Amino acid sequence: MRTCRSVELFARLLPIRAWKGDILERHIERCPVCRAKLAVRAEARSFVIEPESVSLSDLAWPAMEAAIRQAPPEPVRRRVPAKIFWRLTAGVAATASVVFLVVLVSPPTRPKSPILPRASIEEFRLDSVEAMGRPARALIFQPRDSGITLIWVE
Amino acid sequence: MNEQAIVRRCLEGDTESFRRIVSDHEGPLMAAAVTILGNRQEAEDLCQETFIQAYRHLASFDGGRNLRAWLYTILYRRCLNSIRRRRRLVGVLDRLRAEPLSPWVPSRDPGPGDPSPLPAVLFEALNAKERTVLSLWVNEGFTAVEIAAILGCPQGTARYYLFNIRKKIRALAEKKHENLPKR
Numbered sequence: 001m002r003t004c005r006s007v008e009l010f011a012r013l014l015p016i017r018a019w020k021g022d023i024l025e026r027h028i029e030r031c032p033v034c035r036a037k038l039a040v041r042a043e044a045r046s047f048v049i050e051p052e053s054v055s056l057s058d059l060a061w062p063a064m065e066a067a068i069r070q071a072p073p074e075p076v077r078r079r080v081p082a083k084i085f086w087r088l089t090a091g092v093a094a095t096a097s098v099v100f101l102v103v104l105v106s107p108p109t110r111p112k113s114p115i116l117p118r119a120s121i122e123e124f125r126l127d128s129v130e131a132m133g134r135p136a137r138a139l140i141f142q143p144r145d146s147g148i149t150l151i152w153v154e
Numbered sequence: 155m156n157e158q159a160i161v162r163r164c165l166e167g168d169t170e171s172f173r174r175i176v177s178d179h180e181g182p183l184m185a186a187a188v189t190i191l192g193n194r195q196e197a198e199d200l201c202q203e204t205f206i207q208a209y210r211h212l213a214s215f216d217g218g219r220n221l222r223a224w225l226y227t228i229l230y231r232r233c234l235n236s237i238r239r240r241r242r243l244v245g246v247l248d249r250l251r252a253e254p255l256s257p258w259v260p261s262r263d264p265g266p267g268d269p270s271p272l273p274a275v276l277f278e279a280l281n282a283k284e285r286t287v288l289s290l291w292v293n294e295g296f297t298a299v300e301i302a303a304i305l306g307c308p309q310g311t312a313r314y315y316l317f318n319i320r321k322k323i324r325a326l327a328e329k330k331h332e333n334l335p336k337r
Binding site for chain 2: 016017018019020021022024025028037038039040041043044045046047048049050051052053054055056057060061063064065067068069071072073074075076077
């Protein structure tokens with residue numbers, strides 16, 4: 001009994017109706033005490049109007065007929081359903097936000113070295129090296145993506 | 155003739171087929187509208203509008219769906235719009251008058267040929283959405299899944315409405331039983 005009350009209280013505290021419904025339904029399926037507290041269809045019958053007791057008045061059909069003769073069925077318009085439209089819109093907005101953030105956060109690209117254009121480096125050639133009038137050994141290296149060529153002579 | 159064939163004939167311009175649709179569904183739709191609105195005249199107007207709207211948009215009706223459920227969807231939206239309009243009107247009139255108007259309650263005097271009126275406590279205990287769910291559950295035997303499709307809400311929400319309604323109806327029924335004259 002206490003458990004039943006706590007389940008109902010917990011369900012009522014939840015912010016989303018769908019969650020409340022799912023929790024209560026699951027509980028009712030297993031709890032005959034709570035199930036017995038709910039009205040059955042036969043009991044509720046006296047609280048609704050029964051279809052057999054009502055109908056449209058005799059004047060309704062002529063009025064409806066006149067209206068539908070004036071406006072025949074419209075052809076189907078291929079419209080994107082509202083749900084899909086909003087999902088697509090949200091998707092595009094999310095992607096745009098991510099791209100914008102990536103651009104904003106990413107570090108600025110370093111300007112290219114103004115010393116030598118890559119084309120002239122590729123044409124670089126060393127025929128002979130001398131140091132203090134004597135032939136020397138040369139070491140050439142180029143740090144990756146630096147645009148700089150270093151020559152070490154020994 | 156099955157429902158799809160009748161719909162197809164309506165789309166070809168056969169108004170007699172549409173008359174058949176009206177006569178097949180007018181009772182359940184009127185019953186739901188009166189239960190939601192509590193007023194026969196307004197219910198009849200909205201039912202007529204529902205049928206006319208359904209006829210105009212019949213081409214968009216999905217043949218795999220239940221035609222009555224589709225009609226209920228249109229009717230339910232129209233009823234809610236009507237109640238909102240009425241509430242706005244009451245609000246405006248309240249502001250214009252020094253004394254506030256009492257909240258709207260359905261007419262309790264049945265007109266000629268009217269069904270027996272619904273108990274006024276029903277309108278105090280259940281809101282329009284709940285009365286719609288009640289009517290669909292009792293008269294059509296619809297499940298929470300089918301009711302959710304008509305109301306355009308999650309299935310859990312329809313289950314929550316059903317739980318509340320069944321609880322309130324049990325309380326109302328017990329109260330009614332207590333009030334019966336004792337011998």
